[in-house]
Amino acid sequence: MTRYVSSCFITLLVLFLWRVEDIAEACICRPQHPQQAFCNAEVVIRAKVVGKKALSNDIKNDIQQIKMFKGCDQVIHAIFTDTTSCSVTLEINKEYLFTGKLETGRMHITLCDYNPPWEALSAAQKNSLTRLYKSGCDCKIFPCTSLPCPIITSDACLWTDLGTDNGQNLACIKRRDGSCAWYKGLVLPKK
Structure with missing residues (x-):
């Protein structure tokens, strides 16, 4: 019986440590030079955040696009970020440089993208x-x-x-x- 309990305990410990590693590594970002962020991004814009709304799996940040540096021909009206540990917190009425990806016509950013306040550049x-x-x-x-x-x-x-x-x-x-x-x-x- 003791051997069985010991075996179960070790198995549970290994499973726990395996999941902790997955959770801990969920949002590890490597340092990224602004040029790398620009080149790797599908869309690069300067925009002002004018509103925010929580959706089921995303946060929709309504923006006023000021300038498109790279990307599509369409004007971006919203930027989406997920609600995981890689979520980006943006301030309303503040301008940012956004580098991100287009997914089904919507711009998405994460904490690992380069999204500094415009005045910090x-x-x-x-x-x-x-x-x-x-x-x-x-x-x-x-x-x-x-x-x-x-x-x-x-x-x-x-x-x-x-x-x-x-x-x-x-x-x-x-x-x-x-x-x-x-x-x-x-x-x-x-x-």
Whole structure:
């Protein structure tokens, strides 16, 4: 009998720990450079949140679209976020940069997308949204958290200053020779 109880206890413990890991990892987001977020997103817009409504599985954030940087030809009137641990909390009457996906004609965002308040963006980031980020989508950006960083291919840029705003003001742009490099300017380099 003791062996049976012990066996059941171990089985339950393993099942519990397995589920805790699933729940704990439900919303783990890797650091994402603004250019990566731009390139990976289907839609990138600047918008003001004007209302909020809880639905059965989603939260519908009514928005007033200000500018479309990337995406479809239609005007987006609402942004949806789910009610899980990856849900995004948005303030009404505040402007944001939204990067997200289109699912059945509706824009969806998660906590792992890049959705900062508009006023938190630097002038370099705002300018990069109109041209620089798009021109660098052929380049890859690799985060480097500790030196020495691994050797990467020529079509990539190492992002070494993750904890600062510095790297977020740069854009990884493809050069004439096909290699990629960080660019500090506010406009594209001359070709």
